[in-house]
Amino acid sequence: MHAPPVKPEDVMRLIQWMDDKQLALITPSLLGPHPNCYTFSKRLAENIIEQAFDDLPATIVRPSIVCPAYLEPLPGWVDSLNGPVGLMLGAGKGVIRSMLCDGSLTAQVIPVDTAINAIIAIGMLEGTRTEKPLVIPIYNANIGHQKPTTWGEVLQIGKDYGRKYPLAWPLWYPNGDITTNETLHFFRRIFYHLVPAYTIDFLLMLLGQKGFMVRIQNRISQGLEVLQYFTMRPWVFPCPNFDNIQKKLEGEERRIFNIDLTAVDRVKYLEDCIEGGRIFCFREDPTKIPYNRSYHNFLYVLDWIVKILFGLLILSFLASWFEPVKDLFSIGEPVIKHLPFLGPAVFDKRM
Numbered sequence: 001m002h003a004p005p006v007k008p009e010d011v012m013r014l015i016q017w018m019d020d021k022q023l024a025l026i027t028p029s030l031l032g033p034h035p036n037c038y039t040f041s042k043r044l045a046e047n048i049i050e051q052a053f054d055d056l057p058a059t060i061v062r063p064s065i066v067c068p069a070y071l072e073p074l075p076g077w078v079d080s081l082n083g084p085v086g087l088m089l090g091a092g093k094g095v096i097r098s099m100l101c102d103g104s105l106t107a108q109v110i111p112v113d114t115a116i117n118a119i120i121a122i123g124m125l126e127g128t129r130t131e132k133p134l135v136i137p138i139y140n141a142n143i144g145h146q147k148p149t150t151w152g153e154v155l156q157i158g159k160d161y162g163r164k165y166p167l168a169w170p171l172w173y174p175n176g177d178i179t180t181n182e183t184l185h186f187f188r189r190i191f192y193h194l195v196p197a198y199t200i201d202f203l204l205m206l207l208g209q210k211g212f213m214v215r216i217q218n219r220i221s222q223g224l225e226v227l228q229y230f231t232m233r234p235w236v237f238p239c240p241n242f243d244n245i246q247k248k249l250e251g252e253e254r255r256i257f258n259i260d261l262t263a264v265d266r267v268k269y270l271e272d273c274i275e276g277g278r279i280f281c282f283r284e285d286p287t288k289i290p291y292n293r294s295y296h297n298f299l300y301v302l303d304w305i306v307k308i309l310f311g312l313l314i315l316s317f318l319a320s321w322f323e324p325v326k327d328l329f330s331i332g333e334p335v336i337k338h339l340p341f342l343g344p345a346v347f348d349k350r351m
Contacts, residue, residue, distance in 0.1 A: 004043045068277070082223070084227070098179065100180065103152025146262045
């Protein structure tokens with residue numbers, strides 16, 4: 001275990017006498033290499049438990065990114081949009097259309113019920129030890145190594161399922177993508193996230209309604225920033241203690257507290273995650289999927305129309321600014337002159 005950069009006791013004393021503005025100023029220097037306060041506070045908590053280990057029987061369990069349930073209480077059960085499931089559902093709603101993510105990296109995750117099974121089993125195994133270990137036991141609870149699945153595969157499975165069984169009333173046709181190029185992501189975020197959000201809020205303002213899309217996009221951006229730290233870097237978690245849990249369980253306990261998911265159908269699991277989000281988070285009626293599909297097909301056509309018109313608009317600007325571009329397009333006069341934006345830009349001044 002690595003000691004934290006500062007003592008937990010010092011941080012707790014700082015919080016007692018500093019106000020929020022002062023804490024915000026010193027937070028970046030306190031975090032150091034940590035991407036957020038969440039991971040930083042977990043490291044501090046581990047240090048506190050380690051210090052108390054001589055007098056307090058304890059074990060540290062570190063789940064990786066927690067995802068919807070595999071089996072219990074229901075396949076795909078989820079009650080939060082945090083983490084990868086929020087990304088998948090946000091993409092299915094057409095709200096998230098770009099994210100920084102290396103699709104070749106393995107998704108280091110664990111279903112919530114598998115993590116709970118591990119914690120219960122670890123409590124039994126460590127609590128029945130006849131001799132106290134010299135150092136505090138640490139379990140990295142993670143299944144990413146059991147059946148490696150890349151982020152790119154997660155995205156493709158989610159896309160394929162979302163097209164067959166779309167979510168209700170997406171904001172736009174759900175055809176987002178991932179990239180490792182920060183410049184490309186920056187422009188995608190402007191055109192796919194911010195411009196539509198401000199446009200919708202402006203229209204709502206004209207109708208006398210309160211805007212909400214910019215606020216939602218800001219929250220999405222904050223969530224993506226946290227997740228992108230983990231999806232842009234390779235992670236390897238040694239899990240020998242976690243992998244040995246199953247071997248130490250016997251009979252019925254091995255089945256009840258199963259943590260071995262090597263035989264799991266990952267496609268089926270990810271599909272259950274989407275369905276869980278549809279039902280438990282969005283409260284959508286699965287029987288309405290045929291209606292969703294009709295609207296989805298309409299958005300597909302509309303998406304292509306907008307893309308084509310936008311492309312013609314950009315080409316019209318180029319033709320207006322650069323004479324060689326205008327001359328090039330003039331060759332195709334029988335077709336070009338009938339195109340919106342581009343036709344008038346190329347031929348109107350020549351007539």
